[in-house]
Amino acid sequence: xxxxxxxxxxxxxxxxxxxxxxxxxxxxxxxxxxxxxxxxxxxxxxxxxxxxxxxxxxxxxxxxxxxxxxxxxxxxxxxxxxxxxxxxxxxxxxxxxxxxxxxxxxxxxxxxxxxxxxxxxxxxxxxxxxxxxxxxxxxxxxxxxxxxxxxxxxxxxxxxxxxxxxxxxxxxxxxxxxxxxxxxxxxxxxxxxxxxxxxxxxxxxxxxxxxxxxxxxxxxxxxxxxxxxxxxxxxxxxxxxxxxxxxxxxxxxxxxxxxxxxxxxxxxxxxxxxxxxxxxxxxxxxxxxxxxxxxxxxxxxxxxxxxxxxxxxxxxxxxxxxxxxxxxxxxxxxxxxxxxxxxxxxxxxxxxxxxxxxxxxxxxxxxxxx
Amino acid sequence: xxxxxxxxxxxxxxxxxxxxxxxxxxxxxxxxxxxxxxxxxxxxxxxxxxxxxxxxxxxxxxxxxxxxxxxxxxxxxxxxxxxxxxxxxxxxxxxxxxxxxxxxxxxxxxxxxxxxxxxxxxxxxxxxxxxxxxxxxxxxxxxxxxxxxxxxxxxxxxxxxxxxxxxxxxxxxxxxxxxxxxxxxxxxxxxxxxxxxxxxxxxxxxxxxxxxxxxxxxxxxxxxxxxxxxxxxxxxxxxxxxxxxxxxxxxxxxxxx
Ligand SMILES: Cc1ncc(C[n+]2csc(CCOP(=O)(O)OP(=O)(O)O)c2C)c(N)n1
Ligand code: SF4
Ligand SMILES: [Mg+2]
Numbered sequence: 215x216x217x218x219x220x221x222x223x224x225x226x227x228x229x230x231x232x233x234x235x236x237x238x239x240x241x242x243x244x245x246x247x248x249x250x251x252x253x254x255x256x257x258x259x260x261x262x263x264x265x266x267x268x269x270x271x272x273x274x275x276x277x278x279x280x281x282x283x284x285x286x287x288x289x290x291x292x293x294x295x296x297x298x299x300x301x302x303x304x305x306x307x308x309x310x311x312x313x314x315x316x317x318x319x320x321x322x323x324x325x326x327x328x329x330x331x332x333x334x335x336x337x338x339x340x341x342x343x344x345x346x347x348x349x350x351x352x353x354x355x356x357x358x359x360x361x362x363x364x365x366x367x368x369x370x371x372x373x374x375x376x377x378x379x380x381x382x383x384x385x386x387x388x389x390x391x392x393x394x395x396x397x398x399x400x401x402x403x404x405x406x407x408x409x410x411x412x413x414x415x416x417x418x419x420x421x422x423x424x425x426x427x428x429x430x431x432x433x434x435x436x437x438x439x440x441x442x443x444x445x446x447x448x449x450x451x452x453x454x455x456x457x458x459x460x461x462x463x464x465x466x467x468x469x470x471x472x473x474x475x476x477x478x479x480x481x482x483x484x485x486x487x488x489x490x491x492x493x494x495x496x497x498x499x500x501x502x503x504x505x506x507x508x509x510x511x512x513x514x515x516x517x518x519x520x521x522x523x524x525x526x527x528x529x530x531x532x533x534x535x536x537x538x539x540x541x542x543x544x545x546x547x548x549x550x551x552x553x554x555x556x557x558x559x560x561x562x563x564x565x566x567x568x569x570x571x572x573x574x575x576x577x578x579x580x581x582x583x584x
Numbered sequence: 585x586x587x588x589x590x591x592x593x594x595x596x597x598x599x600x601x602x603x604x605x606x607x608x609x610x611x612x613x614x615x616x617x618x619x620x621x622x623x624x625x626x627x628x629x630x631x632x633x634x635x636x637x638x639x640x641x642x643x644x645x646x647x648x649x650x651x652x653x654x655x656x657x658x659x660x661x662x663x664x665x666x667x668x669x670x671x672x673x674x675x676x677x678x679x680x681x682x683x684x685x686x687x688x689x690x691x692x693x694x695x696x697x698x699x700x701x702x703x704x705x706x707x708x709x710x711x712x713x714x715x716x717x718x719x720x721x722x723x724x725x726x727x728x729x730x731x732x733x734x735x736x737x738x739x740x741x742x743x744x745x746x747x748x749x750x751x752x753x754x755x756x757x758x759x760x761x762x763x764x765x766x767x768x769x770x771x772x773x774x775x776x777x778x779x780x781x782x783x784x785x786x787x788x789x790x791x792x793x794x795x796x797x798x799x800x801x802x803x804x805x806x807x808x809x810x811x812x813x814x815x816x817x818x819x820x821x822x823x824x825x826x827x828x829x830x831x832x833x834x835x836x837x838x839x840x841x
Contacts, residue, residue: 414631
């Protein structure tokens with residue numbers, strides 16, 4: 215395959231098709247809509263299932279039904295739509311069946327706007343739906359990585375009978391970049407031993423998230439947790455840049471990580487010994503890497519497009535081993551490399567403190583900015 | 585002693601499991617289960633049927649029906665059934681839903697499944713209240729009917745009017761077969777069974793959405809004996825929810841005839 219120019223949303227859709235996605239259900243919402251539109255043409259072309267549902271609530275429940283057949287199935291949406299999907303997400307998690315969900319985040323809360331944001335980190339990484347469950351969360355920072363992680367999402371979802379979310383922000387969904395498509399995988403013709411396919415020559419099966427008897431629900435919860443431990447042991451992914459000799463570290467995911475990389479390169483050119491950690495799996499989170507990094511460096515800068523949702527995870531993991539600072543733009547604004555570069559310079563100059571909260575210091579600085 | 589040859593006049597359908605149900609004595613959910621199971625047996629569909637249970641007293645329908653089942657969130661059975669059917673167009677997909685499930689929280693899902701002409705069969709048990717949660721007012725609760733959340737009787741001024749789901753869905757072009765039957769006496773039970781059979785025929789021929797509404801009793805929450813509840817159904821529910829065929833696509837008429 216050669217590299218071609220792809221829009222992020224379309225690229226994810228084509229990657230899903232090539233990963234053997236047999237059914238897609240969705241609802242229009244900016245900045246994700248191109249994905250649905252692409253599927254509306256592509257899936258019927260290949261004789262596969264496509265339904266534009268009446269709502270995201272219906273879409274995720276169509277995904278739920280299709281997932282019960284053991285086939286590869288996905289939906290996509292953006293923040294307000296994903297909020298509506300939380301019911302189905304919890305049920306699918308509780309039924310322990312695989313599904314892929316793409317969330318192209320936009321500014322919020324509420325209707326917010328259609329500009330890129332990362333403010334649904336907590337909703338996706340730390341819950342959102344009811345009950346005890348974990349989602350595998352993959353955060354790409356380019357169109358190529360979106361393609362690769364979409365294919366991986368289907369594999370991981372299946373391997374761990376889990377929902378795998380590809381979590382990106384509107385700028386990656388909307389941008390055009392060269393990307394190479396993966397090879398075509400054949401559609402599944404055999405179904406897993408738990409799938410509901412019609413009770414022909416076998417005992418009937420049923421799939422449900424209901425365990426009326428508390429000890430049974432506890433057993434199900436423990437089973438899911440043990441499976442999650444396997445995910446934690448095997449599936450943590452991240453990228454580091456210029457970290458070998460770094461005295462300072464920037465941590466950012468998705469677009470923030472991408473902007474931060476530009477800033478880190480500029481800072482290196484100025485002689486500042488700074489590196490970057492870009493988590494790719496937000497759940498499971500690369501905790502050990504952050505822990506080690508906190509022991510290595512003199513200061514950490516967390517960059518996000520939200521009010522410091524991942525920041526709280528970093529502070530919890532770093533345990534005060536290194537001072538943490540924070541920079542963010544909110545409301546659908548992508549930070550500029552120069553803004554992050556200024557923050558890196560400030561970090562390198564010091565003085566740094568373990569006292570107080572990095573969000574408060576950032577808020578104080580934002581007061582002079584806005 | 586003379587030995588007489590035994591003649592089997594009735595056997596449990598293969599499509600029902602040998603489990604005692606949790607339904608209250610006199611509840612017509614059990615009758616509806618039986619009818620569906622009998623028809624599936626008679627049509628030889630058991631091995632290719634996938635049921636979608638809803639949330640309500642019939643949440644455990646999958647324990648009683650001896651074929652593959654999934655269990656939907658409250659109201660979402662038609663969406664889940666859509667997902668199953670679109671992946672497996674050759675399977676027979678049914679939903680089994682109560683009136684709170686279908687006509688309140690799941691109104692959008694049922695309307696759009698019908699509008700899309702989704703090729704599924706819906707069995708809609710209307711017992712004029714939320715049975716499972718202890719008898720609250722449902723969208724189908726009759727004007728003046730007392731429930732635990734309309735203790736002085738449903739006041740249409742503040743609590744609105746009942747929804748006639750069959751009549752409403754029959755207006756949609758995607759709906760091929762929409763009828764209302766009742767489970768209050770043997771004659772009507774036989775008619776209900778025929779309608780259930782027609783609904784499956786419609787699906788097998790790919791004619792689109794089919795729904796059989798079944799007027800049902802809830803003796804426990806109505807606080808009546810089983811017998812009085814059958815009478816109450818006949819005297820109060822049928823006048824508000826007339827039995828009949830609300831949508832019969834001409835192609836379906838051929839099957840019936
Ligand atoms: C989202 C959600 N809201 C509320 C409930 C609680 N609930 C369970 S069953 C039920 C009512 C079911 O009534 P109906 O559909 O009429 O079925 P019936 O029990 O009468 O057969 C309700 C409100 C729930 N399970 N899920
Ligand atoms: S509560 Fe009502 S609907 Fe539920 S099982 Fe009892 S009688 Fe039937
Ligand atoms: Mg009811």
